[in-house]
Amino acid sequence: MAINKKIRILIAKPGLDGHDKGAKVVALALRDAGMEVIYSGLHQTLDQIIQSATQEAVDVIGLSIMSGAHLPICQKLKAMMQEKGLVHTKLTVGGVIPHQDIPKLQEIGVAAVFPGGTSFEDIIKGINSLFD
Template sequence: MIRILIAKPGLDGHDKGAKAVALALRDAGMEVIYTGRRQGVDNILNAAIAEAVDVIGLSTLSGVHLEVAEELMQKIKGKNLTDIHVVIGGVIPKKDIPKLESLGVSRVFPIGSTFEEIAQGIKEIIDR
């Protein structure tokens, strides 16, 4: 069973999307852990290690996705945890998708992504 940590970095409190995706992935048969709001990157990474997840799913709406992804990917590489995949969703301009991918983010799910696309996308990463 795929284990995924849904995480909400930064101060932004809009967690409707993060929780809806958490419920959708649970219905899609995944084991879902949700961090709650206002998580620093270190907290997120520690939770991912403690819960032995396969995937970290970041949800950002306030425009901090590039900064957060950069910090998280650096720390993942620094700790040699590259078997943890990172996906990111929320309010993300399409022009930022290549940048996120070049940082090592496996998949980006901008606004408008369906639950099915998200679940399918995550399964593909794990099967790869």
């Protein structure tokens, strides 16, 4: 059988912020780049995100965060991923992310950061490059 591998990505919005337009347009752009995008919607708890990523066997978790809580959320989620054995899954984050926080996120183990204003092209390239 011919191997037919595609990048699967879970797009999730943790916490309380209610703006998902950005997450939705990114989801469409990723689909158009040939990826399978599982859109899990607003107000996701970290438990729900972990459970969804596990069951969906995704390659990437893409968080959209605009609340300013990206550092503690990513730190906690990364620890939970470790604990649940999601060792091959990459964590990425986009949204309202100040540039000075990017090194801190990388230190936590976030594989790619896409702050507001990143072009679709760069997001797609950034995700694809995680699997080169």
